[in-house]
Amino acid sequence: MAMQALAPWACDPAQTRGRRFAEVVAPTRSDHQRDRDRIVHSSAFRRLVYKTQVFLNHEGDLFRTRLTHSLEVAQLGRSIARPLGLNEDLVEAICLAHDLGHTPFGHAGQDMLNACMRPWGGFEHNLQSLRVVDQLEERYPEFDGLNLTFEAREGILKHCSQANAQKLEAQEPGGVAARFLQGGQPSLEAQLCNLADAIAYNAHDVDDGLRSGYLTWEQLLTVPLVARYHAQALAQHPQLAQAEYQRRLLYETIRRMLSDQVYDVIATTRQRIAAAGVDSVAAVRAHPDKLVAFSADMARESQALKQFLFRNLYRHAEVTQTMDHAQTVVQDLFSLYLARPQEMKPRHAAKAQAAASEAGRARAVADFVAGMTDRYAAHEHERLTGKRLLV
The missing domain is CATH 1.10.3210.10 (Hypothetical protein af1432)
Structure with a gap:
Protein backbone atom coordinates (compact mmCIF):
# COMPACT_ATOMS: atom_id res chain seq x y z
CA MET A 1 0.00 0.00 0.00
CA ALA A 2 1.48 3.36 -1.05
CA MET A 3 1.81 5.63 1.95
CA GLN A 4 2.20 9.40 2.24
CA ALA A 5 5.78 10.51 2.91
CA LEU A 6 5.77 11.81 6.46
CA ALA A 7 8.11 14.21 8.23
CA PRO A 8 9.88 12.94 11.38
CA TRP A 9 7.55 15.04 13.55
CA ALA A 10 4.36 13.63 12.00
CA CYS A 11 2.20 10.87 13.47
CA ASP A 12 3.06 7.67 11.58
CA PRO A 13 0.06 5.31 11.46
CA ALA A 14 2.51 2.40 11.64
CA GLN A 15 3.59 3.74 15.06
CA THR A 16 0.16 4.49 16.47
CA ARG A 17 -0.42 4.10 20.19
CA GLY A 18 -3.33 1.96 19.12
CA ARG A 19 -6.99 1.52 19.93
CA ARG A 20 -8.58 0.78 23.27
CA PHE A 21 -9.78 -2.55 21.87
CA ALA A 22 -7.33 -4.45 19.68
CA GLU A 23 -8.42 -5.09 16.10
CA VAL A 24 -6.98 -6.84 13.07
CA VAL A 25 -5.11 -4.43 10.80
CA ALA A 26 -6.97 -3.56 7.58
CA PRO A 27 -5.29 -4.84 4.38
CA THR A 28 -5.72 -1.65 2.31
CA ARG A 29 -6.11 1.23 4.78
CA VAL A 319 -29.32 36.30 16.44
CA THR A 320 -29.54 36.70 20.21
CA GLN A 321 -33.35 36.74 20.16
CA THR A 322 -33.39 33.44 18.28
CA MET A 323 -30.77 31.98 20.58
CA ASP A 324 -32.71 33.04 23.65
CA HIS A 325 -35.59 30.92 22.38
CA ALA A 326 -33.16 28.10 21.60
CA GLN A 327 -31.82 28.17 25.15
CA THR A 328 -35.34 27.95 26.51
CA VAL A 329 -35.90 24.86 24.35
CA VAL A 330 -32.76 23.17 25.70
CA GLN A 331 -33.53 24.09 29.31
CA ASP A 332 -37.12 22.87 29.09
CA LEU A 333 -36.17 19.62 27.38
CA PHE A 334 -33.51 18.84 29.96
CA SER A 335 -35.87 19.48 32.87
CA LEU A 336 -38.73 17.52 31.31
CA TYR A 337 -36.61 14.49 30.45
CA LEU A 338 -34.94 14.49 33.85
CA ALA A 339 -38.37 14.36 35.49
CA ARG A 340 -39.89 12.00 32.91
CA PRO A 341 -37.13 9.97 31.23
CA GLN A 342 -39.74 7.74 29.59
CA GLU A 343 -40.40 10.63 27.18
CA MET A 344 -37.02 10.02 25.56
CA LYS A 345 -36.40 7.42 22.88
CA PRO A 346 -36.44 3.92 24.39
CA ARG A 347 -32.72 3.20 24.54
CA HIS A 348 -31.99 6.60 26.08
CA ALA A 349 -34.86 6.23 28.52
CA ALA A 350 -33.51 2.82 29.52
CA LYS A 351 -30.06 4.26 30.22
CA ALA A 352 -31.50 7.07 32.34
CA GLN A 353 -33.77 4.74 34.30
CA ALA A 354 -30.96 2.24 34.88
CA ALA A 355 -28.54 4.89 36.16
CA ALA A 356 -27.30 4.23 39.68
CA SER A 357 -27.33 7.91 40.67
CA GLU A 358 -28.96 11.21 39.88
CA ALA A 359 -25.71 12.28 38.23
CA GLY A 360 -25.84 9.26 35.94
CA ARG A 361 -29.43 9.96 35.06
CA ALA A 362 -28.66 13.60 34.29
CA ARG A 363 -25.72 12.58 32.09
CA ALA A 364 -27.95 10.21 30.12
CA VAL A 365 -30.41 13.06 29.56
CA ALA A 366 -27.58 15.38 28.51
CA ASP A 367 -26.35 12.77 26.03
CA PHE A 368 -29.80 12.62 24.46
CA VAL A 369 -30.27 16.39 24.27
CA ALA A 370 -26.74 17.01 22.98
CA GLY A 371 -27.28 14.51 20.17
CA MET A 372 -30.39 16.25 18.86
CA THR A 373 -30.55 18.23 15.67
CA ASP A 374 -32.04 21.72 15.77
CA ARG A 375 -35.32 20.70 14.22
CA TYR A 376 -35.74 17.55 16.30
CA ALA A 377 -35.20 19.56 19.49
CA ALA A 378 -37.75 22.15 18.35
CA HIS A 379 -40.30 19.45 17.47
CA GLU A 380 -39.76 17.63 20.77
CA HIS A 381 -40.17 20.86 22.70
CA GLU A 382 -43.43 21.59 20.93
CA ARG A 383 -44.65 18.02 21.54
CA LEU A 384 -43.91 18.20 25.25
CA THR A 385 -44.90 21.79 26.00
CA GLY A 386 -47.40 22.71 23.29
CA LYS A 387 -45.32 25.84 22.56
CA ARG A 388 -43.71 26.68 19.23
CA LEU A 389 -40.70 28.87 19.97
CA LEU A 390 -38.75 28.22 16.80
CA VAL A 391 -40.43 28.14 13.40
Whole structure:
Protein backbone atom coordinates (compact mmCIF):
# COMPACT_ATOMS: atom_id res chain seq x y z
CA MET A 1 0.00 0.00 0.00
CA ALA A 2 1.48 3.36 -1.05
CA MET A 3 1.81 5.63 1.95
CA GLN A 4 2.20 9.40 2.24
CA ALA A 5 5.78 10.51 2.91
CA LEU A 6 5.77 11.81 6.46
CA ALA A 7 8.11 14.21 8.23
CA PRO A 8 9.88 12.94 11.38
CA TRP A 9 7.55 15.04 13.55
CA ALA A 10 4.36 13.63 12.00
CA CYS A 11 2.20 10.87 13.47
CA ASP A 12 3.06 7.67 11.58
CA PRO A 13 0.06 5.31 11.46
CA ALA A 14 2.51 2.40 11.64
CA GLN A 15 3.59 3.74 15.06
CA THR A 16 0.16 4.49 16.47
CA ARG A 17 -0.42 4.10 20.19
CA GLY A 18 -3.33 1.96 19.12
CA ARG A 19 -6.99 1.52 19.93
CA ARG A 20 -8.58 0.78 23.27
CA PHE A 21 -9.78 -2.55 21.87
CA ALA A 22 -7.33 -4.45 19.68
CA GLU A 23 -8.42 -5.09 16.10
CA VAL A 24 -6.98 -6.84 13.07
CA VAL A 25 -5.11 -4.43 10.80
CA ALA A 26 -6.97 -3.56 7.58
CA PRO A 27 -5.29 -4.84 4.38
CA THR A 28 -5.72 -1.65 2.31
CA ARG A 29 -6.11 1.23 4.78
CA SER A 30 -3.95 2.71 7.51
CA ASP A 31 -5.32 3.00 11.04
CA HIS A 32 -5.95 6.71 10.57
CA GLN A 33 -7.76 6.18 7.29
CA ARG A 34 -10.02 3.79 9.19
CA ASP A 35 -10.57 6.45 11.86
CA ARG A 36 -11.73 8.90 9.21
CA ASP A 37 -13.99 6.37 7.53
CA ARG A 38 -15.64 5.39 10.81
CA ILE A 39 -16.34 9.02 11.62
CA VAL A 40 -17.91 9.68 8.21
CA HIS A 41 -20.20 6.66 8.57
CA SER A 42 -21.28 7.50 12.13
CA SER A 43 -24.77 8.65 13.07
CA ALA A 44 -23.36 11.64 14.96
CA PHE A 45 -21.61 12.87 11.81
CA ARG A 46 -24.81 12.72 9.76
CA ARG A 47 -26.70 14.69 12.41
CA LEU A 48 -24.30 17.61 11.97
CA VAL A 49 -26.13 18.57 8.78
CA TYR A 50 -29.06 19.80 10.92
CA LYS A 51 -27.05 21.45 13.69
CA THR A 52 -26.53 25.20 13.91
CA GLN A 53 -23.27 26.95 13.19
CA VAL A 54 -24.53 30.53 13.63
CA PHE A 55 -27.94 30.50 11.92
CA LEU A 56 -30.58 27.89 12.62
CA ASN A 57 -30.90 25.30 9.88
CA HIS A 58 -34.33 26.47 8.73
CA GLU A 59 -33.25 30.11 8.38
CA GLY A 60 -31.61 29.58 4.98
CA ASP A 61 -30.51 26.75 2.74
CA LEU A 62 -27.03 28.18 2.10
CA PHE A 63 -25.94 29.03 5.65
CA ARG A 64 -23.22 26.84 7.14
CA THR A 65 -24.16 23.97 9.41
CA ARG A 66 -21.88 21.98 11.68
CA LEU A 67 -21.45 19.49 8.83
CA THR A 68 -20.41 21.97 6.16
CA HIS A 69 -18.20 23.72 8.72
CA SER A 70 -16.47 20.42 9.53
CA LEU A 71 -15.89 19.74 5.82
CA GLU A 72 -14.35 23.18 5.36
CA VAL A 73 -12.11 22.67 8.39
CA ALA A 74 -10.97 19.32 6.96
CA GLN A 75 -10.18 20.89 3.58
CA LEU A 76 -8.09 23.63 5.18
CA GLY A 77 -6.42 21.11 7.46
CA ARG A 78 -5.29 18.91 4.58
CA SER A 79 -4.08 21.94 2.60
CA ILE A 80 -1.77 22.89 5.47
CA ALA A 81 -0.79 19.34 6.46
CA ARG A 82 0.69 18.24 3.15
CA PRO A 83 3.44 20.87 2.76
CA LEU A 84 4.36 20.35 6.44
CA GLY A 85 4.72 16.60 5.94
CA LEU A 86 1.99 15.85 8.48
CA ASN A 87 -0.41 12.90 8.44
CA GLU A 88 -3.26 14.13 6.22
CA ASP A 89 -5.56 11.22 7.06
CA LEU A 90 -5.24 11.89 10.78
CA VAL A 91 -5.79 15.63 10.27
CA GLU A 92 -8.91 14.92 8.26
CA ALA A 93 -10.25 12.50 10.88
CA ILE A 94 -9.79 14.97 13.72
CA CYS A 95 -11.27 17.86 11.73
CA LEU A 96 -14.35 15.85 10.74
CA ALA A 97 -14.91 14.69 14.33
CA HIS A 98 -14.14 17.86 16.26
CA ASP A 99 -17.80 18.96 16.58
CA LEU A 100 -19.52 15.56 16.95
CA GLY A 101 -20.47 16.37 20.53
CA HIS A 102 -21.87 19.83 19.83
CA THR A 103 -25.41 20.49 20.98
CA PRO A 104 -28.26 21.77 18.83
CA PHE A 105 -28.39 25.56 18.45
CA GLY A 106 -24.64 26.13 18.49
CA HIS A 107 -22.89 27.78 21.41
CA ALA A 108 -26.19 28.95 22.89
CA GLY A 109 -27.31 25.34 23.26
CA GLN A 110 -23.95 24.33 24.68
CA ASP A 111 -23.98 27.13 27.27
CA MET A 112 -27.48 26.23 28.42
CA LEU A 113 -26.77 22.50 28.65
CA ASN A 114 -23.65 23.32 30.66
CA ALA A 115 -25.79 25.39 33.02
CA CYS A 116 -28.34 22.57 33.35
CA MET A 117 -25.58 20.06 34.10
CA ARG A 118 -23.66 22.26 36.54
CA PRO A 119 -24.75 20.25 39.63
CA TRP A 120 -23.38 17.09 37.97
CA GLY A 121 -20.08 18.22 36.49
CA GLY A 122 -21.20 20.53 33.68
CA PHE A 123 -21.08 19.95 29.94
CA GLU A 124 -18.08 20.42 27.61
CA HIS A 125 -18.65 19.86 23.92
CA ASN A 126 -15.07 18.66 23.36
CA LEU A 127 -15.48 16.08 26.10
CA GLN A 128 -18.86 15.18 24.60
CA SER A 129 -17.22 14.60 21.21
CA LEU A 130 -14.90 12.13 22.92
CA ARG A 131 -17.89 10.47 24.62
CA VAL A 132 -19.53 10.10 21.21
CA VAL A 133 -16.57 8.28 19.66
CA ASP A 134 -15.71 6.31 22.83
CA GLN A 135 -19.15 5.34 24.11
CA LEU A 136 -22.29 6.70 22.50
CA GLU A 137 -22.01 5.43 18.93
CA GLU A 138 -23.46 1.91 18.81
CA ARG A 139 -22.23 0.26 15.61
CA TYR A 140 -20.01 -2.65 16.54
CA PRO A 141 -20.73 -5.95 18.31
CA GLU A 142 -17.48 -6.03 20.32
CA PHE A 143 -17.37 -2.54 21.83
CA ASP A 144 -19.18 0.77 22.34
CA GLY A 145 -18.12 3.79 20.34
CA LEU A 146 -15.95 3.85 17.23
CA ASN A 147 -12.75 2.54 18.84
CA LEU A 148 -10.58 5.23 17.25
CA THR A 149 -6.83 5.43 17.63
CA PHE A 150 -5.21 7.31 20.49
CA GLU A 151 -4.00 10.00 18.08
CA ALA A 152 -7.49 10.73 16.75
CA ARG A 153 -8.99 10.76 20.24
CA GLU A 154 -6.21 13.06 21.49
CA GLY A 155 -7.02 15.55 18.73
CA ILE A 156 -10.76 15.43 19.37
CA LEU A 157 -10.24 16.35 23.03
CA LYS A 158 -8.73 19.74 22.29
CA HIS A 159 -9.90 21.36 25.56
CA CYS A 160 -10.69 19.78 28.92
CA SER A 161 -11.26 21.09 32.44
CA GLN A 162 -8.97 19.88 35.21
CA ALA A 163 -11.84 18.09 36.93
CA ASN A 164 -12.81 16.18 33.81
CA ALA A 165 -9.18 15.49 32.95
CA GLN A 166 -8.72 13.88 36.37
CA LYS A 167 -11.76 11.66 35.80
CA LEU A 168 -10.50 10.59 32.38
CA GLU A 169 -7.01 9.97 33.74
CA ALA A 170 -8.42 7.71 36.43
CA GLN A 171 -10.19 5.67 33.75
CA GLU A 172 -7.29 5.71 31.28
CA PRO A 173 -3.93 6.37 33.02
CA GLY A 174 -1.52 8.14 30.70
CA GLY A 175 -4.29 8.50 28.13
CA VAL A 176 -5.74 11.37 26.13
CA ALA A 177 -6.30 13.62 29.17
CA ALA A 178 -2.81 13.26 30.66
CA ARG A 179 -1.44 16.37 28.94
CA PHE A 180 -4.02 18.58 30.66
CA LEU A 181 -2.66 17.45 34.03
CA GLN A 182 1.03 17.08 33.27
CA GLY A 183 1.59 19.86 30.74
CA GLY A 184 2.86 19.32 27.22
CA GLN A 185 1.23 19.48 23.84
CA PRO A 186 -0.81 17.25 21.53
CA SER A 187 0.48 16.13 18.13
CA LEU A 188 1.09 18.66 15.38
CA GLU A 189 -1.90 17.18 13.57
CA ALA A 190 -4.12 18.00 16.56
CA GLN A 191 -2.63 21.49 16.85
CA LEU A 192 -3.28 22.08 13.16
CA CYS A 193 -6.97 21.14 13.47
CA ASN A 194 -7.46 23.75 16.19
CA LEU A 195 -6.11 26.49 13.94
CA ALA A 196 -7.94 25.26 10.82
CA ASP A 197 -11.15 25.45 12.84
CA ALA A 198 -10.55 29.13 13.65
CA ILE A 199 -9.59 29.98 10.06
CA ALA A 200 -12.71 28.31 8.71
CA TYR A 201 -15.28 29.85 11.02
CA ASN A 202 -13.88 33.37 10.72
CA ALA A 203 -14.12 33.16 6.92
CA HIS A 204 -17.48 31.48 6.56
CA ASP A 205 -19.10 33.63 9.23
CA VAL A 206 -18.13 36.69 7.20
CA ASP A 207 -19.87 35.08 4.22
CA ASP A 208 -22.98 34.03 6.16
CA GLY A 209 -23.14 37.33 8.03
CA LEU A 210 -23.18 39.36 4.83
CA ARG A 211 -25.62 36.95 3.15
CA SER A 212 -28.00 37.27 6.10
CA GLY A 213 -27.96 41.07 6.01
CA TYR A 214 -26.78 41.22 9.63
CA LEU A 215 -23.39 42.49 8.46
CA THR A 216 -22.72 45.16 5.84
CA TRP A 217 -19.71 45.86 3.66
CA GLU A 218 -19.33 49.19 5.46
CA GLN A 219 -18.90 47.33 8.76
CA LEU A 220 -16.64 44.65 7.34
CA LEU A 221 -14.27 47.15 5.77
CA THR A 222 -13.40 48.44 9.25
CA VAL A 223 -11.65 45.11 9.82
CA PRO A 224 -8.06 45.29 8.46
CA LEU A 225 -7.92 41.63 7.44
CA VAL A 226 -11.05 41.98 5.31
CA ALA A 227 -10.28 45.45 4.00
CA ARG A 228 -6.86 44.45 2.68
CA TYR A 229 -8.09 41.55 0.57
CA HIS A 230 -11.16 43.49 -0.55
CA ALA A 231 -8.85 46.21 -1.88
CA GLN A 232 -6.61 43.64 -3.59
CA ALA A 233 -9.60 42.01 -5.28
CA LEU A 234 -10.87 45.35 -6.62
CA ALA A 235 -7.41 46.42 -7.77
CA GLN A 236 -7.01 43.29 -9.89
CA HIS A 237 -10.66 43.00 -10.94
CA PRO A 238 -12.22 46.52 -11.07
CA GLN A 239 -15.45 45.16 -12.55
CA LEU A 240 -16.24 43.57 -9.18
CA ALA A 241 -17.25 47.03 -7.92
CA GLN A 242 -20.45 46.72 -9.94
CA ALA A 243 -23.56 45.78 -7.99
CA GLU A 244 -24.20 42.58 -9.95
CA TYR A 245 -20.76 41.25 -8.96
CA GLN A 246 -21.02 41.74 -5.20
CA ARG A 247 -21.15 37.99 -4.49
CA ARG A 248 -18.04 37.44 -6.62
CA LEU A 249 -16.32 40.29 -4.80
CA LEU A 250 -17.10 38.65 -1.47
CA TYR A 251 -15.88 35.25 -2.63
CA GLU A 252 -12.67 36.70 -4.05
CA THR A 253 -12.03 38.62 -0.83
CA ILE A 254 -12.55 35.51 1.30
CA ARG A 255 -10.50 33.33 -1.07
CA ARG A 256 -7.53 35.67 -0.77
CA MET A 257 -7.92 35.89 3.00
CA LEU A 258 -8.02 32.11 3.35
CA SER A 259 -5.03 31.58 1.06
CA ASP A 260 -2.83 34.08 2.89
CA GLN A 261 -3.77 32.61 6.26
CA VAL A 262 -2.92 29.09 5.04
CA TYR A 263 0.44 30.22 3.66
CA ASP A 264 1.14 32.18 6.84
CA VAL A 265 0.52 29.10 9.02
CA ILE A 266 2.74 26.94 6.81
CA ALA A 267 5.64 29.42 6.85
CA THR A 268 5.36 30.21 10.55
CA THR A 269 5.06 26.57 11.57
CA ARG A 270 8.12 25.60 9.51
CA GLN A 271 10.09 28.33 11.28
CA ARG A 272 8.88 27.24 14.72
CA ILE A 273 9.62 23.55 14.06
CA ALA A 274 13.15 24.44 12.91
CA ALA A 275 13.75 26.72 15.89
CA ALA A 276 12.45 24.10 18.34
CA GLY A 277 14.61 21.38 16.81
CA VAL A 278 11.93 18.74 17.24
CA ASP A 279 12.55 15.52 15.35
CA SER A 280 9.82 13.23 16.64
CA VAL A 281 6.23 13.18 17.85
CA ALA A 282 7.52 12.67 21.40
CA ALA A 283 9.58 15.87 21.10
CA VAL A 284 6.51 17.75 19.84
CA ARG A 285 4.47 16.57 22.84
CA ALA A 286 7.23 17.48 25.27
CA HIS A 287 7.72 20.98 23.84
CA PRO A 288 6.36 23.73 26.12
CA ASP A 289 4.66 25.67 23.32
CA LYS A 290 2.39 24.95 20.40
CA LEU A 291 4.32 24.87 17.13
CA VAL A 292 1.47 25.22 14.64
CA ALA A 293 0.66 28.92 14.66
CA PHE A 294 0.06 32.16 12.83
CA SER A 295 2.75 34.81 12.62
CA ALA A 296 2.35 37.54 15.22
CA ASP A 297 0.82 39.96 12.70
CA MET A 298 -1.65 37.43 11.29
CA ALA A 299 -2.60 36.26 14.79
CA ARG A 300 -3.40 39.84 15.78
CA GLU A 301 -5.50 40.48 12.67
CA SER A 302 -7.30 37.15 12.95
CA GLN A 303 -8.16 37.92 16.58
CA ALA A 304 -9.46 41.34 15.57
CA LEU A 305 -11.78 39.70 13.00
CA LYS A 306 -12.97 37.22 15.62
CA GLN A 307 -13.76 40.04 18.04
CA PHE A 308 -15.59 41.96 15.30
CA LEU A 309 -17.77 38.93 14.52
CA PHE A 310 -18.51 38.42 18.19
CA ARG A 311 -19.71 42.01 18.61
CA ASN A 312 -21.54 42.46 15.34
CA LEU A 313 -22.80 39.02 14.31
CA TYR A 314 -22.93 36.60 17.24
CA ARG A 315 -24.38 39.36 19.47
CA HIS A 316 -26.64 40.84 16.77
CA ALA A 317 -30.12 41.47 18.16
CA GLU A 318 -31.79 39.09 15.70
CA VAL A 319 -29.32 36.30 16.44
CA THR A 320 -29.54 36.70 20.21
CA GLN A 321 -33.35 36.74 20.16
CA THR A 322 -33.39 33.44 18.28
CA MET A 323 -30.77 31.98 20.58
CA ASP A 324 -32.71 33.04 23.65
CA HIS A 325 -35.59 30.92 22.38
CA ALA A 326 -33.16 28.10 21.60
CA GLN A 327 -31.82 28.17 25.15
CA THR A 328 -35.34 27.95 26.51
CA VAL A 329 -35.90 24.86 24.35
CA VAL A 330 -32.76 23.17 25.70
CA GLN A 331 -33.53 24.09 29.31
CA ASP A 332 -37.12 22.87 29.09
CA LEU A 333 -36.17 19.62 27.38
CA PHE A 334 -33.51 18.84 29.96
CA SER A 335 -35.87 19.48 32.87
CA LEU A 336 -38.73 17.52 31.31
CA TYR A 337 -36.61 14.49 30.45
CA LEU A 338 -34.94 14.49 33.85
CA ALA A 339 -38.37 14.36 35.49
CA ARG A 340 -39.89 12.00 32.91
CA PRO A 341 -37.13 9.97 31.23
CA GLN A 342 -39.74 7.74 29.59
CA GLU A 343 -40.40 10.63 27.18
CA MET A 344 -37.02 10.02 25.56
CA LYS A 345 -36.40 7.42 22.88
CA PRO A 346 -36.44 3.92 24.39
CA ARG A 347 -32.72 3.20 24.54
CA HIS A 348 -31.99 6.60 26.08
CA ALA A 349 -34.86 6.23 28.52
CA ALA A 350 -33.51 2.82 29.52
CA LYS A 351 -30.06 4.26 30.22
CA ALA A 352 -31.50 7.07 32.34
CA GLN A 353 -33.77 4.74 34.30
CA ALA A 354 -30.96 2.24 34.88
CA ALA A 355 -28.54 4.89 36.16
CA ALA A 356 -27.30 4.23 39.68
CA SER A 357 -27.33 7.91 40.67
CA GLU A 358 -28.96 11.21 39.88
CA ALA A 359 -25.71 12.28 38.23
CA GLY A 360 -25.84 9.26 35.94
CA ARG A 361 -29.43 9.96 35.06
CA ALA A 362 -28.66 13.60 34.29
CA ARG A 363 -25.72 12.58 32.09
CA ALA A 364 -27.95 10.21 30.12
CA VAL A 365 -30.41 13.06 29.56
CA ALA A 366 -27.58 15.38 28.51
CA ASP A 367 -26.35 12.77 26.03
CA PHE A 368 -29.80 12.62 24.46
CA VAL A 369 -30.27 16.39 24.27
CA ALA A 370 -26.74 17.01 22.98
CA GLY A 371 -27.28 14.51 20.17
CA MET A 372 -30.39 16.25 18.86
CA THR A 373 -30.55 18.23 15.67
CA ASP A 374 -32.04 21.72 15.77
CA ARG A 375 -35.32 20.70 14.22
CA TYR A 376 -35.74 17.55 16.30
CA ALA A 377 -35.20 19.56 19.49
CA ALA A 378 -37.75 22.15 18.35
CA HIS A 379 -40.30 19.45 17.47
CA GLU A 380 -39.76 17.63 20.77
CA HIS A 381 -40.17 20.86 22.70
CA GLU A 382 -43.43 21.59 20.93
CA ARG A 383 -44.65 18.02 21.54
CA LEU A 384 -43.91 18.20 25.25
CA THR A 385 -44.90 21.79 26.00
CA GLY A 386 -47.40 22.71 23.29
CA LYS A 387 -45.32 25.84 22.56
CA ARG A 388 -43.71 26.68 19.23
CA LEU A 389 -40.70 28.87 19.97
CA LEU A 390 -38.75 28.22 16.80
CA VAL A 391 -40.43 28.14 13.40
